[in-house]
Amino acid sequence: xxxxxxLSDLDVNAxxxxxxxxxxxxxIEVWLADHPDDAAxxxxxxxxxxxxxxxxxxxxxxxxxxxxxxALANTGVxxxxxxxxxxxxxxxxxxxxxxxxxxxxxxxxxxxxxPGTQFVNRAINAYAVYAxxxxxxxxxxxKDETDYVSWLSERLGEPVxxxxxxxxxxxxxxxxxxxxxxxxxxxxxxxxDSGGRVTLYVRRGTGVLDTNFRIAAHQDKIALYWSDRxxxxxxxxxxxxxxxxxxxxxxxxxxxxxxxx
Amino acid sequence: MDKRTxxxxxxxxxxxxxxxxxxxxxxxxxxxxxxxTRALSRLNLFQAGTNMRAWxxxxxxxxHRQNLRKSSRRAAPQQISEEIESRIAAIDDANQRLALxxxxxxxxxxxxxxxxxxxMISLEDMSYQDTATALGIPVGTVMSRLARAxxxxxxxxxxxxxxxxxxxx
Numbered sequence: 001x002x003x004x005x006x007l008s009d010l011d012v013n014a015x016x017x018x019x020x021x022x023x024x025x026x027x028i029e030v031w032l033a034d035h036p037d038d039a040a041x042x043x044x045x046x047x048x049x050x051x052x053x054x055x056x057x058x059x060x061x062x063x064x065x066x067x068x069x070x071a072l073a074n075t076g077v078x079x080x081x082x083x084x085x086x087x088x089x090x091x092x093x094x095x096x097x098x099x100x101x102x103x104x105x106x107x108x109x110x111x112x113x114x115p116g117t118q119f120v121n122r123a124i125n126a127y128a129v130y131a132x133x134x135x136x137x138x139x140x141x142x143k144d145e146t147d148y149v150s151w152l153s154e155r156l157g158e159p160v161x162x163x164x165x166x167x168x169x170x171x172x173x174x175x176x177x178x179x180x181x182x183x184x185x186x187x188x189x190x191x192x193d194s195g196g197r198v199t200l201y202v203r204r205g206t207g208v209l210d211t212n213f214r215i216a217a218h219q220d221k222i223a224l225y226w227s228d229r230x231x232x233x234x235x236x237x238x239x240x241x242x243x244x245x246x247x248x249x250x251x252x253x254x255x256x257x258x259x260x261x
Numbered sequence: 262m263d264k265r266t267x268x269x270x271x272x273x274x275x276x277x278x279x280x281x282x283x284x285x286x287x288x289x290x291x292x293x294x295x296x297x298t299r300a301l302s303r304l305n306l307f308q309a310g311t312n313m314r315a316w317x318x319x320x321x322x323x324x325h326r327q328n329l330r331k332s333s334r335r336a337a338p339q340q341i342s343e344e345i346e347s348r349i350a351a352i353d354d355a356n357q358r359l360a361l362x363x364x365x366x367x368x369x370x371x372x373x374x375x376x377x378x379x380x381m382i383s384l385e386d387m388s389y390q391d392t393a394t395a396l397g398i399p400v401g402t403v404m405s406r407l408a409r410a411x412x413x414x415x416x417x418x419x420x421x422x423x424x425x426x427x428x429x430x
Binding site: 013017041044045049051052054062067068242245 | 277293294298345352361365368382384404405408411415419
């Protein structure tokens with residue numbers, strides 16, 4: 001160090017970042033005292049740090065992103081992993097049992113513990129049964145939208161409002177009444193430009209779900225489920241996680257917009 | 262502190278870093294969410310007593326690399342975000358505002374490999390060793406990337422020939 005005219009890059013950076021031991025630190029400080037060029041560089045780097053903080057520090061109490069809160073609420077994927085296996089069994093029963101499949105699903109559900117899991121499994125099953133139907137995926141088409149929405153609302157005993165998913169590229173194409181473990185539930189079907197479908201399964205709120213979004217998945221099917229207390233919802237589809245996130249974002253914005261009006 | 266609590270305590274660091282790396286709040290939030298989900302599912306693999314921040318950054322960088330590979334998610338945008346612009350606009354001193362805009366642009370123009378190292382060390386206070394671990398590169402590479410990044414920033418800002426900005430802490 002004594003022979004060089006300037007400190008090495010390594011020394012300057014290590015000094016600025018506190019990577020030196022006490023002896024090295026003391027040597028550098030002595031050096032800086034009579035080498036203004038190097039001292040200026042140290043100053044510039046320290047200033048950079050300060051500026052980076054001014055630019056990129058997040059405001060205090062910045063809330064965690066919604067998705068992160070969901071991830072924490074779900075305690076990662078492990079909580080619903082065992083559910084997948086039972087769901088797989090449920091889907092097999094549907095496939096094998098044909099019309100009797102719903103009975104099979106109930107059998108499976110009775111062996112499961114969390115009611116939310118049962119609910120979302122039924123929603124994914126309903127998606128699997130109806131969304132692949134090329135002929136009659138819905139009972140009533142969207143042309144009579146107000147009609148069937150009010151009809152389904154009446155059957156559920158609560159007014160249902162279907163979220164607008166057009167920002168995520170999905171249009172409502174219709175709905176049908178389905179059986180939710182002996183109670184009526186509504187299944188709304190949405191379709192995008194390329195024929196991809198998602199279903200929204202809605203039933204009267206049962207109090208077993210809260211307003212946090214949760215995610216469940218079975219193979220390439222994924223479902224987002226939550227409750228607004230009055231109604232329980234599960235949105236299911238065959239899509240990537242990023243498509244689901246886009247939809248989730250659309251729904252949370254719709255919910256926030258509704259809450260603020 | 263249990264592992265989960267330690268993880269939650271590091272989330273603000275992940276958020277700040279992800280935003281400054283991707284320069285896109287949505288992309289950053291998605292990245293942090295994916296990181297959180299993956300880290301929670303592998304929390305049993307985290308060795309108590311080792312550095313949680315370094316481990317989370319490792320998880321995040323693996324995901325980030327995968328994102329870059331599989332999607333056409335473009336490189337970080339170079340224009341200043343509204344969020345940062347409004348932060349700068351709130352500063353009284355005009356010279357300081359100019360210097361900060363120059364700095365943001367210079368950071369945006371850094372090659373990503375240099376930006377990662379710079380931000381982990383200068384913003385997140387990670388050690389050279391932890392940064393090397395998180396990025397899966399040798400410590401020597403961390404130091405040379407850091408040196409190049411800081412010199413580029415210094416030239417970018419000095420080159421504007423502006424009055425020196427006083428340190429305010």
